[in-house]
Amino acid sequence: MERYAPRERRDAYGPRINREHSPLxxxxxxxxxxxxxxxLPMLFIATALPLVPPTGFLMLVAWRLVRPGLLPVWxxxxxxxxxxxxxGQPLGSGILLWSLAMIAIELLDRxxxxxxxxxxxxxxxxxxxxxxxxxxxxxxxSPGSPVLVALGPQALLAVLLFPATAxxxxxxDRMRLTRWRAA
Amino acid sequence: MAPRAQRHAGFSKRAQYTLFTGYIAAGGGALVxxxxxxxxxxxxxxxxxxxxxxxxxxxxxxxxxxxxRTESKGLIASIKGYLRAGSQNAALKxxxxxxxIRLKExxxxxxxxxxxxxxxxxxxxxxxxxxxxRLVGSTASSTRRFAYLGAxxxxxxxxxxxxxxxxxxxxxxxxxxxxxxxxxxxxxPESVLPVRRSxxxxxxxxxxxxxxxxxxKLVNLGINPLKAGDLFxxxxxxxxxxxxxxxxxxxxxxxxxxLARIVxxxxxxxxxxxxxxxxxxxxxxxxxxVGQAVAQ
Numbered sequence: 143m144e145r146y147a148p149r150e151r152r153d154a155y156g157p158r159i160n161r162e163h164s165p166l167x168x169x170x171x172x173x174x175x176x177x178x179x180x181x182l183p184m185l186f187i188a189t190a191l192p193l194v195p196p197t198g199f200l201m202l203v204a205w206r207l208v209r210p211g212l213l214p215v216w217x218x219x220x221x222x223x224x225x226x227x228x229x230g231q232p233l234g235s236g237i238l239l240w241s242l243a244m245i246a247i248e249l250l251d252r253x254x255x256x257x258x259x260x261x262x263x264x265x266x267x268x269x270x271x272x273x274x275x276x277x278x279x280x281x282x283x284s285p286g287s288p289v290l291v292a293l294g295p296q297a298l299l300a301v302l303l304f305p306a307t308a309x310x311x312x313x314x315d316r317m318r319l320t321r322w323r324a325a
Numbered sequence: 326m327a328p329r330a331q332r333h334a335g336f337s338k339r340a341q342y343t344l345f346t347g348y349i350a351a352g353g354g355a356l357v358x359x360x361x362x363x364x365x366x367x368x369x370x371x372x373x374x375x376x377x378x379x380x381x382x383x384x385x386x387x388x389x390x391x392x393x394r395t396e397s398k399g400l401i402a403s404i405k406g407y408l409r410a411g412s413q414n415a416a417l418k419x420x421x422x423x424x425x426i427r428l429k430e431x432x433x434x435x436x437x438x439x440x441x442x443x444x445x446x447x448x449x450x451x452x453x454x455x456x457x458x459r460l461v462g463s464t465a466s467s468t469r470r471f472a473y474l475g476a477x478x479x480x481x482x483x484x485x486x487x488x489x490x491x492x493x494x495x496x497x498x499x500x501x502x503x504x505x506x507x508x509x510x511x512x513x514p515e516s517v518l519p520v521r522r523s524x525x526x527x528x529x530x531x532x533x534x535x536x537x538x539x540x541x542k543l544v545n546l547g548i549n550p551l552k553a554g555d556l557f558x559x560x561x562x563x564x565x566x567x568x569x570x571x572x573x574x575x576x577x578x579x580x581x582x583x584l585a586r587i588v589x590x591x592x593x594x595x596x597x598x599x600x601x602x603x604x605x606x607x608x609x610x611x612x613x614x615v616g617q618a619v620a621q
Contacts, residue, residue: 218358219353
């Protein structure tokens with residue numbers, strides 16, 4: 143059978159005929175992926191050093207920078223609370239720091255609305271370093287030079303992981319709007 | 326390119342209010358966080374039930390990941406064994422290492438016995454572990470060093486019990502959920518453990534530094550008698566830990582003690598045993614402040 147306008151049958155989000163976006167997935171995927179990021183460090187080996195980057199926070203920053211306008215400013219409150227349940231930091235540190243990060247990025251966006259990837263990366267690096275240092279201060283441990291030194295590898299890993307996280311978020315953002323067969 | 330200015334609400338009253346409410350909520354969230362943070366720093370057990378419940382919820386997932394992780398590690402170890410001189414090599418080496426630690430511990434026990442011979446009517450007897458479980462996870466991204474254990478109050482685990490691996494002390498139970506609990510590792514910056522040198526009565530404190538080393542702080546200052554290679558074992562002071570368990574080996578001498586490497590690195594630990602509190606009475610007294618009477 144001859145097909146009319148075969149190119150119109152599908153786009154980047156899949157076939158268009160008899161397929162619908164799922165509002166549930168479109169709305170919850172960012173939140174769920176950030177929460178999975180919060181759970182991820184717990185699955186790693188019981189390291190002697192804090193070595194694994196704060197993947198939950200990285201995901202939050204990546205979603206906020208790669209796809210602005212999707213997460214509300216107050217997203218730090220529920221997501222930070224969830225992170226607190228598993229991160230080992232005292233309860234409230236995630237809520238506070240994640241909220242502050244969201245507000246800070248919002249303010250920065252008002253000042254500098256243009257974006258390039260390099261700029262996003264710089265913002266993420268500053269955010270992650272500030273987050274790690276602040277996390278150290280509020281962790282309830284007496285901060286000393288050994289603890290600071292031990293933060294180095296973790297910070298480096300986090301900085302290097304941001305581009306990959308940003309690509310992952312971009313991929314997830316496309317997945318978010320996949321069309322599903324209407325039931 | 327500048328993104329479309331969605332956050333400029335324009336003349337729409339509704340959009341303006343939504344934006345405004347968002348900012349208020351975000352600021353309020355930060356305030357709530359600061360408040361909760363203050364409360365939980367002031368009282369670390371604050372809302373610990375919530376964390377225990379959350380832990381229990383994800384325990385099945387973390388447990389299966391832990392099993393896969395340790396099994397794959399075992400696979401790598403045995404492949405390594407074949408590459409060198411047969412698969413036993415790896416196992417024998419591990420055994421040998423434990424035997425060496427045991428030997429030092431035995432030395433400590435002998436010394437302890439000699440000291441106790443003077444005192445009569447000291448109770449003897451095997452101490453049985455409360456539970457044996459896997460370390461299922463850890464707070465690998467936080468400065469605080471906690472691990473999660475796959476056994477909780479349903480298995481008889483209580484706060485304050487010590488956690489030991491076949492190699493030595495791992496840490497202490499800090500919070501319990503129903504089927505999981507949180508362990509304060511020796512490496513945590515807030516962990517302090519009374520120890521003594523394995524072959525004499527040199528007492529010290531082993532404090533976590535948060536960077537995978539322990540600081541050995543001598544109780545009696547003076548000439549620093551430490552040598553690299555000295556093994557420190559638990560002294561039993563404070564009443565929480567069984568005495569004579571391997572803790573750390575001194576690697577470097579400092580002005581007031583030394584730096585030591587932990588014997589039972591949590592990264593190499595699979596199954597651990599939860600031991601009952603060594604002397605509950607002593608632990609209770611140690612936990613009471615000076616002005617307070619010890620509750621019976």
